[in-house]
Amino acid sequence: MYNNPVITGISTINPLGLNIHDTVSKIMNNQNCFSSVQFNSKCFKDMMVSKIDTFNPRDYIKPKRAVRFMSRETQLAVCSLKFCIEDSNIRINDTYDENEISLFSGTGSSGIDLDEIRTMLDNSYENGDFDPVKFGEVGLGRLNPLISFKILPNMPPSVAVIHNGIKGRNLIFNPWEGSALLAFQEAFYEIKSGRENVVYCGGSDNKTHSDAFLNFSEYGLLNNGGIILGEGSSHLCLENPEKANERNAEIYCMVKGLSNISYSNNNVNYNVTGDLVNNLFEESLRASEIKPSVIDLIIDSNDGNTKNDNIENQVYEKMFPSIPRVSPKKIIGNTFAAAGFINLAIGSFLLKNDLKIYGRKLNTIMINSFPIGSENFSIILEKYFTQSTEAQRKI
Numbered sequence: 001m002y003n004n005p006v007i008t009g010i011s012t013i014n015p016l017g018l019n020i021h022d023t024v025s026k027i028m029n030n031q032n033c034f035s036s037v038q039f040n041s042k043c044f045k046d047m048m049v050s051k052i053d054t055f056n057p058r059d060y061i062k063p064k065r066a067v068r069f070m071s072r073e074t075q076l077a078v079c080s081l082k083f084c085i086e087d088s089n090i091r092i093n094d095t096y097d098e099n100e101i102s103l104f105s106g107t108g109s110s111g112i113d114l115d116e117i118r119t120m121l122d123n124s125y126e127n128g129d130f131d132p133v134k135f136g137e138v139g140l141g142r143l144n145p146l147i148s149f150k151i152l153p154n155m156p157p158s159v160a161v162i163h164n165g166i167k168g169r170n171l172i173f174n175p176w177e178g179s180a181l182l183a184f185q186e187a188f189y190e191i192k193s194g195r196e197n198v199v200y201c202g203g204s205d206n207k208t209h210s211d212a213f214l215n216f217s218e219y220g221l222l223n224n225g226g227i228i229l230g231e232g233s234s235h236l237c238l239e240n241p242e243k244a245n246e247r248n249a250e251i252y253c254m255v256k257g258l259s260n261i262s263y264s265n266n267n268v269n270y271n272v273t274g275d276l277v278n279n280l281f282e283e284s285l286r287a288s289e290i291k292p293s294v295i296d297l298i299i300d301s302n303d304g305n306t307k308n309d310n311i312e313n314q315v316y317e318k319m320f321p322s323i324p325r326v327s328p329k330k331i332i333g334n335t336f337a338a339a340g341f342i343n344l345a346i347g348s349f350l351l352k353n354d355l356k357i358y359g360r361k362l363n364t365i366m367i368n369s370f371p372i373g374s375e376n377f378s379i380i381l382e383k384y385f386t387q388s389t390e391a392q393r394k395i
Contacts, residue, residue, distance in 0.1 A: 004192060007381075010087060039209065105160070208230065253365075255382075326346075
C-alpha cells in the first residue's frame, strides 16, 4: 500500500473570487456577495442568489468561439481545471504522460435558463394549453440543435478534459454535493492503492438560473431557511506523495482519512439525523487514527437550512465543544456539486500557509458534507510533514 495521497494543486471559481486567496480572505471577513435574482419572475423576485460577476470565460478559453457552445457549468469546469493544472505545476506529457492523468468529477443536474428555450415553448401551446403534437411538429423545430451541449450533465468534465489535454480515465458523478464527493473518494482510494499516481478531481455547478429556482421550489427546498442558490467550480490535484516529492512539488496537505455514509431514499431533500452525523464523525476519526482533540478546525456543512444546520451543530457541541468552525456556504452560497471541493480547497490552503484561526495554529482540519441527496462525507486533511520536518515537530 502506498502512503495517503497529498494535494499538490487547488483552484476555485466562485462568487467570492477567481482564486483561493480572495475566497479565504472574504470568508474570514464575512463578506458575501448575494444579490437579487437576475431573471424576470414574480414568484422569485424577493429571493437572493450568489453569482460570479468577475468571470469572463473568453479570457481563458481558446478558441473564444467555443464558449458559446458551453453551459455556464462547462465554462467554469474548463477554466477551474486549467487553473488547477497550472497550480499543481504539472506539465502534461513532461511531468506525466497525458494518458496517465485522470479526471474524476462531480456535476449538477442538467438545467438551463428558460429564456434559451422560450421560442420552443412559445410555439408549443394551443389556446393557452401545452400541445404535445404542436410541440413535436413546430416547437422542437424552433430549438437550436446545439442546445444539447448545454443541458447534458456529463458535458462539463467531458469538455474540460478535451480543452486541457487530459486523456486518462474520466469518471463522472452527479447530481448533488455528496454525489460529487464520490469523485474525491474514488481518487483517494485509487492513489492510495497505487492504481493511479495523479488524479484531478472536482465539481462544477450552476443553480442561479430560472430553471433551478423552479425545480427547487417544486422540491420545497426554498422554504427551509436561508439557503442561497449559487454557482461555482473547484478542483484539486491528488498525487502519490512519492511522485510529488520526486518532482519537488509544492504540497498543500495530506488526505488523512475519510468516511462516507449513504442514506437510501427516493426524495430530493436533506436526510440528516443526529445518529448519522455522529456515526460519520466517529468513522472518519477511526479511519484517520486520531482523537477528536486533534482536530484544530472544522469546515462545516451549514448552508442556511435551519433544521439541517441545527442537527449538525448539536453534534459538534457534544463531540467538538471547543473546536472553532467556519461555514463557507453561508458566505459563498450553496454551489452544490462544487461546494464540497471548494471547502476542501479552503482547508488545503489554510494548512499550507500556516494560517491561524482564532489564534489557533492549524495542523488538522475536518471538512464535512451533509447535503441534499443520499451521500454524506467527513474528510480529514492534515498538514504535510517531510521526514525532516516531522522529526523536528516531535522534538
